[in-house]
Amino acid sequence: MRGEHIHMSKKKVAKLGLTAAVAATTFVAANPADAASVSQAEQAVKKAEQNAKGLVKFYSSEDLKVSAEFTASYNNVRKLISDAKAQLANYKGKDKSQLEAILASAENHQAAAARYIDAVGILNGKLVESTKAVSAYIKSQELNADTVAAYDTLSAEIKKAEAVIGKVRGAQIRKAFKDSFLLDAKLTREALIYEVSQYQLLNQINEKLKAEKVDLKEVQADFAKLDRLKERAVDIKKAGKELYPDRDDVYPTHTAIEQQLRKSEADAKEAYVGKLDPVVESVSAVNAKQIVVTFNKSIKKSTVISNDTTGALVANTISVKRTVTDSVANKNVDYPTTDTVTGSLSEDGKSLTLTVDASTAKYLDGSYSVTVANSVKATDGTAVKAFAGTVSTKDETKPEVTGVTYDTITGQVEVTVSEPITAVPEVVRVDGQPVTTPVTFVANKNQTKVVFAKPTSVDSGTTKSVEISGAVDAAGNILTRYTGNVTFTADAAAPQVESITQLSSNKAKIVFSKALPTGSDATIDGAINVILDGTPMVAGDVTAALDADDKSNRTVVVTLAGGAAPNYFYGNASSKTLTFAFANEVITDVFGKKLESVTKNVTMTKDVTGPKVVSVALADNKTDLEVTFDEEVAAAGTVANIVLRKDGVALTTPATATRKGATKGEEKVLVITPAAGDLVNGKLPKGEYSVRLETGAITDAHTNKNSASTNTVSVDGDAAKLTASFANAGGTPNEFEVTYSEDVATTSALNLANYTLDGSALPAGTDIYFKAGQANRVVVIKLPKESINIGAQAGTNARLGVNGVQSKSGDKTVEAKSATVLVADNTAATVQTAQLVGSNVLKLTFNENIDNAFAIADLEIKSDAGTFAVSDTTATATKSGKDLVITFAPGTVDNYATVVAGANLKVKTLDTGADTTDGLTGTLVDANGYAVKAGVQVNVSK
Numbered sequence: 001m002r003g004e005h006i007h008m009s010k011k012k013v014a015k016l017g018l019t020a021a022v023a024a025t026t027f028v029a030a031n032p033a034d035a036a037s038v039s040q041a042e043q044a045v046k047k048a049e050q051n052a053k054g055l056v057k058f059y060s061s062e063d064l065k066v067s068a069e070f071t072a073s074y075n076n077v078r079k080l081i082s083d084a085k086a087q088l089a090n091y092k093g094k095d096k097s098q099l100e101a102i103l104a105s106a107e108n109h110q111a112a113a114a115r116y117i118d119a120v121g122i123l124n125g126k127l128v129e130s131t132k133a134v135s136a137y138i139k140s141q142e143l144n145a146d147t148v149a150a151y152d153t154l155s156a157e158i159k160k161a162e163a164v165i166g167k168v169r170g171a172q173i174r175k176a177f178k179d180s181f182l183l184d185a186k187l188t189r190e191a192l193i194y195e196v197s198q199y200q201l202l203n204q205i206n207e208k209l210k211a212e213k214v215d216l217k218e219v220q221a222d223f224a225k226l227d228r229l230k231e232r233a234v235d236i237k238k239a240g241k242e243l244y245p246d247r248d249d250v251y252p253t254h255t256a257i258e259q260q261l262r263k264s265e266a267d268a269k270e271a272y273v274g275k276l277d278p279v280v281e282s283v284s285a286v287n288a289k290q291i292v293v294t295f296n297k298s299i300k301k302s303t304v305i306s307n308d309t310t311g312a313l314v315a316n317t318i319s320v321k322r323t324v325t326d327s328v329a330n331k332n333v334d335y336p337t338t339d340t341v342t343g344s345l346s347e348d349g350k351s352l353t354l355t356v357d358a359s360t361a362k363y364l365d366g367s368y369s370v371t372v373a374n375s376v377k378a379t380d381g382t383a384v385k386a387f388a389g390t391v392s393t394k395d396e397t398k399p400e401v402t403g404v405t406y407d408t409i410t411g412q413v414e415v416t417v418s419e420p421i422t423a424v425p426e427v428v429r430v431d432g433q434p435v436t437t438p439v440t441f442v443a444n445k446n447q448t449k450v451v452f453a454k455p456t457s458v459d460s461g462t463t464k465s466v467e468i469s470g471a472v473d474a475a476g477n478i479l480t481r482y483t484g485n486v487t488f489t490a491d492a493a494a495p496q497v498e499s500i501t502q503l504s505s506n507k508a509k510i511v512f513s514k515a516l517p518t519g520s521d522a523t524i525d526g527a528i529n530v531i532l533d534g535t536p537m538v539a540g541d542v543t544a545a546l547d548a549d550d551k552s553n554r555t556v557v558v559t560l561a562g563g564a565a566p567n568y569f570y571g572n573a574s575s576k577t578l579t580f581a582f583a584n585e586v587i588t589d590v591f592g593k594k595l596e597s598v599t600k601n602v603t604m605t606k607d608v609t610g611p612k613v614v615s616v617a618l619a620d621n622k623t624d625l626e627v628t629f630d631e632e633v634a635a636a637g638t639v640a641n642i643v644l645r646k647d648g649v650a651l652t653t654p655a656t657a658t659r660k661g662a663t664k665g666e667e668k669v670l671v672i673t674p675a676a677g678d679l680v681n682g683k684l685p686k687g688e689y690s691v692r693l694e695t696g697a698i699t700d701a702h703t704n705k706n707s708a709s710t711n712t713v714s715v716d717g718d719a720a721k722l723t724a725s726f727a728n729a730g731g732t733p734n735e736f737e738v739t740y741s742e743d744v745a746t747t748s749a750l751n752l753a754n755y756t757l758d759g760s761a762l763p764a765g766t767d768i769y770f771k772a773g774q775a776n777r778v779v780v781i782k783l784p785k786e787s788i789n790i791g792a793q794a795g796t797n798a799r800l801g802v803n804g805v806q807s808k809s810g811d812k813t814v815e816a817k818s819a820t821v822l823v824a825d826n827t828a829a830t831v832q833t834a835q836l837v838g839s840n841v842l843k844l845t846f847n848e849n850i851d852n853a854f855a856i857a858d859l860e861i862k863s864d865a866g867t868f869a870v871s872d873t874t875a876t877a878t879k880s881g882k883d884l885v886i887t888f889a890p891g892t893v894d895n896y897a898t899v900v901a902g903a904n905l906k907v908k909t910l911d912t913g914a915d916t917t918d919g920l921t922g923t924l925v926d927a928n929g930y931a932v933k934a935g936v937q938v939n940v941s942k
Contacts, residue, residue: 031606044087045099045106046760048080052106059109059116062176064121074113081106084556091674106139112169118460119164123181127161130154131185136193141256143199144150151189151196158185190240194233195257201226202264209271219272226265273297278378279385283370287419288363288475289446291320291354291370295460297378298349300485302620304376309444311342317344317376319566319820320354323367323796324928330361333368342446349379356474358420358447363474367392367790369797371820386818388758388799390790395475401482404466408489409515409553409592412451413466419473419704420447430455430486460591461490495589496520500580500600504632505607505702506568508558510544510580514589521545526555527586527595531579532569537562541569549663553590556744559603564592566702570606577603607631610704614668616691616711622683625672625691625713626660627785632667641697644674646687651678657698670698684715722812724802734783743808755781756801756818763787776808786827789848793929795822825928828920834940835906836900840888842940849927852879854886857912858921858932861940865902869895884924900940908937 057257060068109897131148137143137324165177179731205222208214237251241249244250278297285291305313319895320335335341340357354370356362371864372387403416412432420499428435435452442449456466471479477749495514516524525544530537541562547555558580562569565670570576584597611629619626625644638658644651652675660669672691674684690712696705722741729735740749748754752762768778781800790796801818829846837843842861854877860870872891877884890896899905911934912922920931 009745011390027937041084041087041091041093041099043907044080044084044935045102048077048084049102049106051080052077052109055109055113059113060173062094062173063119064176064180065124066117066138070113070117073498074110074117077106077110077113085201085375089749097111104569115164115167115169116173118273119161119168119177122157122161122164123177127154128182128893129183129908130157131188134188138188138252138254141254143192143195143254143257143260146198147192148200149191154185154189156191158182161185187247188246191249191251192254194229194236195254195261198226198229198261201229202261202268205268206264206271209268210567214275216272216275219275223269223272233561259520266876274380277385278382280372280389281467283387283389283391283786285364285368285395286353287397287399288365288393288477289356289358289390290475291364291368292391293318293352293354293370293372295350295352295378295384297380297382299345299352299384299398300377300379300381301345301349304343306353310343311444311446313341313343313354316819317373319369319371319797320356321369321797323369323790324792325794326366328365330363333362333364340721347751355420355446358422358474361422361474362397365395366394371797371799372820374801376814379406383816385759386756386799386801386816388797388820395473395477398477398480398481399471399473401468401484404468404482404484404486406454406486406488409518410451411454411590412488413454414442415450415452417448417450417471417479421471421479422447423471423472424450424734425479426466427467428452429467431456431463431464432467433457458488459490460488460587463487489591491589491591491593494593495587495595496580497580497595497598497600498601502602502604503557504561505566505604506577508560508580508602508604510556510558512554512587512589512595514593516546516556516587517590518546518553520588524587527583528556529581529583530558530560531581532562532576534579537569547884553556562665566606566704568606568702569603573606573815574608575603575605577601602720607700607845608700608704610706611668611698611700613693613709613711614707616667616713618684618713618715619671622715623673623679625674625684627670627672627687627691627711629668629670629698629700629706632870633659633670634699634701637670637698638696639672641694642672643694644672644678645690645692645694646678646685648688648690651675686716689713689715722805722807723815724805724814724817726800726802726821728795728822729782733791733793733822734826736781736800736821737771738779738781738800738802740777740779740805740814742812744779745806745808745810746770746776748804748806749776749779751804754802754804756803757783757823758798759801760830783823783826788823789825789826789827789928791822791928793824795824797821798823800848825926825930828931828933829926830933831907831909831936831938835942836905836940837885837902839897840890842869842886842888844884844907846882846884846932849881850879850884850923850932851927851929852877852884853923853925854884854910855923858910858924860910860937861899861905862908863899863902863905868899871895879927905940905942906937907940909934911935 051073054073058073081103088099088103089098130150130153134154137147137150161182165182166173168174168177173439201222205219206221208219209931237721273296274297278295280293280300281296283291283296301593304314304317306312315336318335320333320341321337322332322334325332333339337364339360342355342357344353344355345351356364367390369388369390372384374383374386376384378384399421400418401415402418405414408412424439424441428439435455437453437455439450439452441447442451463485465483467481467483469479495512495516498511498513500508500510521544524546526547528542528544530542537560541560543559544556547551547557560569564758579599579601580601582595582597585594587595590908611631611633612632614628616625616627635658639654639657642654642657644654654672655675658671660666660671676686690710692710693706693708695708698706722744724741725739727737727739729737752766752768755762762781763783765787766783769780769781771778771780797820799818800821801816802814803816804810805814829848829850831844832847835843835846854875855873856870856873871894873894873896874889875886888896909921909932910925911917911919913920913931914922918933921934922931924932926932
């Protein structure tokens with residue numbers, strides 16, 4: 001038996017493979033002491049193993065709980081294994097390795113149970129807590145630093161849980177853990193993942209924008225990343241909802257958080273745009289009458305539009321001209337030279353709509369150059385980078401009626417169309433009947449709005465059908481027939497006095513619940529009595545009229561006298577309570593309903609305080625100083641009480657001090673015009689100016705004098721600036737002269753990098769030098785051949801710009817500027833292919849559109865049979881885009897037929913012009929009138 005035991009030991013059988021055999025072996029000891037030791041060690045190991053196997057039912061359970069029984073069993077096994085290890089520690093038997101293998105198996109069961117217990121503990125503890133914390137933020141719609149911290153904690157716990165679950169024995173059990181615990185945590189995290197990502201990215205963007213030096217390209221890339229995040233969020237959330245259709249916690253809607261993020265994004269973009277130089281982003285044609293110029297920043301209206309009512313543009317700011325003159329004269333729009341173009345600025349100041357005079361037959365069709373001068377400024381005063389570009393349009397879109405409404409104040413139906421139309425619609429019907437009253441365009445709306453009176457046959461309070469058709473736009477597109485309804489509003493309720501409030505010391509504002517008829521001032525005035533201290537005020541001391549600034553016609557302004565300003569009707573009192581009594585059924589609303597008798601009280605407080613200065617600024621004309629006050633001021637100030645100082649030195653008494661206007665805030669602005677002797681070239685020179693207003697320099701509308709004050713303003717001073725003007729040298733396209741206001745430094749003036757054409761660098765090879773006899777004052781710029789491929793030879797508009805040129809003294813840099821110059825095509829067309837499409841017909845195809853001007857002498861035609869020698873052959877040519885089709889009429893003595901019948905037929909363009917060394921043909925020209933490239937030979941296909 002001993003020999004057998006030794007024999008088995010030498011086989012070195014794997015521990016786990018011997019587990020069953022070892023457990024069943026009857027061990028024989030050498031002596032009684034060894035036998036006792038064997039018995040104790042074997043029993044301890046066996047007991048540990050048997051109890052460890054009992055843990056399987058616990059850690060294989062999908063109920064994912066740790067019961068008291070499980071805990072007790074686990075603790076017992078752990079103790080038994082510890083005891084068995086102690087027994088084996090001093091054991092000397094040769095079967096020790098087998099017993100250790102059995103004990104290792106027991107330890108594996110213990111480890112599996114421990115991992116199960118750990119998983120339940122983690123998932124029921126920190127993971128649940130972290131999930132609940134994030135869920136609370138989702139429920140309250142809070143997204144802040146605390147939310148992000150909770151989100152990060154949940155993400156960390158999910159990672160830990162995944163690691164723990166990954167160690168749990170059994171794929172089915174691991175799946176159960178993931179489905180029961182991890183899924184909820186992950187869905188909670190996913191519910192906020194894109195919002196947190198956007199929040200953190202926006203914070204990063206804002207931090208970058210706060211830096212002194214901002215990498216705008218990096219910020220732009222961040223915004224692009226933000227856009228991708230938003231797009232990705234939409235796709236993922238849609239897929240998630242489809243995957244879990246029964247769960248409302250999967251990607252829930254975050255209304256408040258979304259609003260917060262979009263506001264943060266808008267603020268960041270506003271800050272980003274604020275860092276940008278203002279530029280034209282795009283120019284697009286929207287129809288045959290209108291072009292939209294889009295800026296990246298809000299534009300100061302006064303720098304581009306000179307008249308809000310008519311839309312007249314500020315001179316020398318915009319140009320629109322057809323690039324190539326068309327045979328249809330009405331397509332040749334040329335503003336400002338011959339045509340009228342008006343503008344309207346969008347509410348955000350970023351879109352300028354240019355409209356070709358809608359009352360004329362001129363329209364847009366083809367390619368047009370559009371230029372914007374850098375005299376246009378953003379609202380922060382920064383000059384827009386000079387722009388020149390082209391826009392192409394072919395209006396094939398039908399105009400449409402976009403709105404039909406009834407104006408209760410005017411009693412007219414207003415019809416709005418999508419673009420200017422050439423005449424009012426020919427068919428206008430209400431309730432199936434033709435409208436017999438005049439249909440007219442609304443002034444200054446670019447023929448996009450027409451009105452007509454409510455038909456007398458239509459009762460107020462009814463809804464009637466409307467049919468409109470029979471109009472065309474400038475391109476001849478027919479107005480889409482409109483059928484719809486319009487409600488002729490009626491209101492049975494009588495008007496009410498909603499409120500009476502004080503406007504100023506002697507003015508009160510009455511707001512009615514309904515609109516009052518235009519032109520009813522006399523009726524309103526006669527219907528209102530004001531009672532002061534129990535006695536009605538004299539009728540002449542009370543004047544009531546509709547507020548011209550309130551287009552709803554619901555506001556009436558009452559002006560009260562009773563005495564001279566500033567006391568008016570107050571006497572020595574600081575305030576008075578007035579009773580407004582409205583006569584019974586005298587005031588009517590637009591529906592004919594009458595106001596019943598009513599009285600209202602209002603307490604008026606006497607204004608005894610003079611106007612206070614809010615700000616001082618240089619006017620747009622760069623001559624005047626504008627002082628804005630906190631209230632309306634008198635029509636004129638007292639110049640003797642106004643002291644202007646430049647850099648601390650007093651100037652001459654101002655020439656005038658007058659109120660800017662009477663409404664729209666201009667009633668609060670005092671315009672101070674300095675004495676002519678203090679101006680340079682009609683402008684205020686550079687310096688720090690102070691405006692000292694002594695007491696009485698100006699009064700408010702109630703004769704209260706201002707208190708003495710001093711305010712300062714910095715003036716850059718146009719007179720101190722280096723300026724440039726532009727022209728074509730001798731009127732020749734592609735050759736420009738830039739004339740400076742004073743001598744300029746050679747290195748910067750002749751640096752091509754300081755000039756742009758249409759906003760881009762000048763073409764390579766451009767020649768630049770000082771004009772003979774005017775060194776350092778006039779720069780000549782000549783564009784090289786093959787650099788321009790637009791414009792007829794007479795020239796088309798482009799924009800030449802200058803920036804960075806310094807004065808010869810080195811103390812001034814030219815004011816960035818651009819102006820319109822003429823360029824013309826100087827790029828020769830090149831023949832690409834040739835084909836004999838008939839025995840006497842040759843088609844040449846060029847790389848650009850060609851003209852039909854042709855002379856046989858411009859071509860060399862040859863084959864193996866010889867070279868065509870012109871004798872009595874004649875030819876005519878017709879053009880079709882890039883193709884020139886030449887039809888030959890062979891003579892009786894030439895060799896045309898022989899040459900074209902020969903093999904290897906070729907055609908070559910020849911240098912036949914006045915200058916036989918310029919590499920250009922003499923008669924052949926492209927569509928812009930520029931000669932074709934000579935010396936180009938191509939094979940003729942037959």
